Amino acid sequence: MRGRASRSAALAIAVKDATETWRDGRFRWAAGLLFVLVAAALAGGVSHQSQVARQHADAQQAERDVWLDKGDMNPHAAAHYGAFVFKPVQPLAAIDPGLDPFVGVFVFLEAHKQQLARHRPIEDAAPTRRLGLLTPATAALVLLPLLVIALTFASFAGEREQGTLRPLLALGVSRRSLLAGKALGALLPLAAVLVPATLVGAGLLYAHRPADPDVALAPRALGLLAVCTAHAGVWTALGLAVSARARTQGAALVVLLALWFANAFVMPPAAMAVARLWEPSPSAIEFAAAIADEKDTWPTWDARVERVQERFLDGEFESTLAPANIEVVALLESEAQETALYDRHFRGLFDRYERQAAIYERAGLAGPTLPARLLSMALAGTDHAHDRAFAAAASRYRTAMLTILNRELAASGRLNTFDYVRGRDLWEQVPPFDYDAPRPAEVVRQRWWSVLALAAWLAGATAAAVWAVATMRVE
């Protein structure tokens, strides 16, 4: 009986708070502004994403045509002619572009040399772009918590200051019901803004859904929504907990704003600064020089051919290999050595990045926003793990392409490497570049620490709110 009374009281509190909030002109302004910003960010994000995605797909098609139509040439010349692969743009990049502006958009694959993806959009952007871009994800993870704070900071502290907290509890409302009522009262008016915004977003995403049915759009989108909801939940619980403990509502506001500022603005650069102290990145020139230095110790082309010749005379090779194929053998060997060199250096760099990111991610336990951002990028398919997966796919494609072309040279049995010309039939044997982003389950598994951190924050903040309300002073 008491439980039901408490529940209905909680509901009454929620309705009263929600109504008051809704009538408050300031809330309507703030919520309206947030809605407009989210809508603008959504529109901007979706139009930019679909435009870039189409551009990249068209470019890949054009590149394929160029590759097939390049006419007859020596297979090794074709390897020098090379191929561009363009990074496919994930549909949810419209919601969270994540690291997309900060990583290269295409890789040029060619013989002898391997490159990192080139032309990060940030290089061409106006310098002011560094101050941040409004995206649906920033609206949900940075701006929304602020609105949550504005709606919760006075929940208990305000009632206490006005002396209405004691009469409220005297009505027989349990403290837990009071907490539930206050939480609901804060979230209801928010829902009035967020549910339409989410629906608009979902509609836009659906309208621009990719043609490829393999793209796991729905699970990723739902995951993204879950992350944003959990993150908003953490801030609601934090707001209520601080409001219950704080002496005045002013103090509650200051504490919450400081927490918000630390989470949204200080933690990302600070966590990265720590990661880089621990695992410094090489400078660009050091990275390039390390590769060049190693190449310098290799024999020249002529010396290489000479050595293969000696090995041939020593009877190292099977008799089926004509002596004239010596240059081909040297070419294949140098190609293998080059691929191994670049793979090792790039793997070293990406491993270092991974270690930096691991430290960054571990630091995320200190607040709810960092893990939420990492998860949101991961689910949107725009984080560093996706970038690495693309780089790995490009590198594999390069190896496959060179293997097909070189194998053809080796099998030709011609007098010399360049005395051999092939055409479209060989170019067609190189399959078109096809890249599938990692599966959503794999994405979540990679970011298990962030999942754990966000869950811990949700549980911890809720427990803190329950405890704070159970032990709060009434006057």
Added chain:
Amino acid sequence: MMAFARHEWRVLARSRVTLAVLAVFVAALAISGWLGATRAAREQHTLERFEQRVAEQRARPVSLRAEAVANEKGGLALLPPAPLGALAVGQSDVYPGYLTVTARRLDALVSGDQVEHPLAVASGPFDIAFVVLFLYPLLIFATSFDLTAGERERGTLRMVLSHPVRLADVVAGKLLARALVLAGPVVILPAAVAAVTPVPAAPAALGLSLVIWTLAVLAYGAIWHGLALVVNARGWRAATNALVLAGTWLLFAVVGPATINLGIAAVYPMPSRVAAAVEARAATEAASVQGSQALGQFLQDHPTSANIGQDGMRQFAALQAARDRQMAERLAAVTASFEAQLQRQQQLASWLSVLSPAMVAQGVLLDAAGTSTTRFEHFRAAAAVFQREWAAYFEPRVLDAATLTPADVAAAPAFRYAEAPVSAMARRAAAPLAAMALAGAALLWLGFRLYRGYAL
């Protein structure tokens, strides 16, 4: 007014909130300053190491093929660390501080990408510029959301004003004391960091850069102090002031720039590198295929690379150069139109950024620090001049398939970066500085004017 300021100073010195704010501010400036000084020292070390490396390579007593020296190795152009790079990372985590030049027509200026975790670039650096742009305004608000509201509620303001003093003087004293509390660390600490960081810049130029940096910081601060004064003058309660100021900060420092960037992306999208790459591919295709066939034909005619002789090597070099020249000519048009469009869009985008004080201040601070895009463009232009010298020296030797003596290598042109005159930076900074100072002054004037109607 000075008496009030002195009095207020004593009050502030005893306030726990002020001390906490000051502690946070000093700690943030000190940590970011230390990180910056460490970074600058590492950059300087890298520069010295590679300068030495270049010198050693030139002095090596071996004869080398001209093609290998001129094109495979190439010439190294190194950008020294920025004069005040310790204060602001700026664009230095996006653009690399070196370029390799070759004597070819194609790939004449080769730059690797800056090697930096994309997450680091996205998160932004924790440098003094960040503390100045974001934390400083927030702390200005934290110290001045309650200039007079609390005293009015407690009735002490009325008491003070029963003496022959003007409200404006009382408010000015409070404002000045608060401004000084924060201006102290924000001026002194960066100057100290700059002083202890060894950089290869002329002291006079360094001094002027630091002066402009400091003026920008103070003008930027004046805008935020002005905003705080205007809000205070409206006569709300202290808690309301705090909320309104928090919203103001959010609007001007975060939402404003982020929305302007969204607008820039929508209205002035940068030209697509992807489309440009496809265009470049199409434009050079014929030349590339034709060139490859010519080279292939040559190699077919000269089956063994060992005995093609000097004449054969000359022919080969000529064929290669001809292909490069043809491709470069076709590429030039595509590149030029891309660059022109990029420049136009960036020009247009820069107009929108005058709407945000944070964006204007960022521009001046990075320019003064030497980590703005401008300095990297200047470096690129200098490297392009170096490339022409390099090509003029090596191209004939490459076409001659010459073998270079150590003396030839030692006599090759070397890159020496000449910093752009600091006066050019000062001229660029003048207008935004004046605009910020004017905006700050206007807001302060408006604040005092509104205070005339302040109801006690």
